[in-house]
Amino acid sequence: MLLSQALPKLRLYYSEGSPYARICRMALREGGLVAKVQEAVTTLRDPAASVLTHSPVGRVPALVLEDGTTVTETTLILGWLDRVGSQPAMLPVDAVGLAAYGRVLGLLDGIAVWNRELRRPVDERSPSVIALEVTRAGRVADVLEEAVVAGAYNSVDAGYLALAAVLGYAEKRHTVWRWRLDRPGLARWFGQASERACFLETVPPPSGI
Structure with missing residues (x-):
């Protein structure tokens, strides 16, 4: 297998102090998706922040998909994680x-x-x-x-x-x-x-x- 094929296809940007990003990081672990999503720490309120390459909002969490689309906001990211196979699903349906x-x-x-x-x-x-x-x-x-x-x-x-x-x-x-x-x-x-x-x-x- 080529190295590029072995790498995770999704990337989750987070800052260590953000409780919003922490929710998503915990969801990765509880949902069995750690192997599918690469976690990348970023600075915030910084013109050189790595997340700005993918999202002009510059906030975390930010999930970069396979095609480069970036999904932001905790609830939307949890919904996407459910779509790609989180077990159990994270977002309540009732x-x-x-x-x-x-x-x-x-x-x-x-x-x-x-x-x-x-x-x-x-x-x-x-x-x-x-x-x-x-x-x-x-x-x-x-x-x-x-x-x-x-x-x-x-x-x-x-x-x-x-x-x-x-x-x-x-x-x-x-x-x-x-x-x-x-x-x-x-x-x-x-x-x-x-x-x-x-x-x-x-x-x-x-x-x-």
Whole structure:
């Protein structure tokens, strides 16, 4: 077999600190697609970022297909991974599963905004934006506490991986959020999820926030 034929046909660009990309990287491992997709780390907010060759958006995750087409955004990439044979499939097909996944994505989006504000110089931060996202995060986490205690997020799918990614992000890169306080069910759930190989192989570096 020629070397070019043996190489993976798909390439997933990611940054080590991105929880959005981490969801896709965990999905590769859970879905049995690691051998089919090459993972390539890239810088972000950098005019020399390697991902810009394939996507003018310059964000991760970005999945480059065989013909050079680049698919961006976590949910769209998970859908594509399902199309190429992820076992199990990652995207829920029922309304309850989609709602569970969307709830965690909303939490992750809010945490990302909150974290971005904290990375600004103090005099450039928006107290109202931070207050909004603190409230949102607490409200969603309370609902997630009830959900996991009731047995939700037990199957490994997009919702499960997204929840593991956002809590893992809070552990390493957004430690100002004390999400464990008064949420023992969520803490237990995270303890179990963090033992999976897909989680251990994709742990982000700490950021100090």
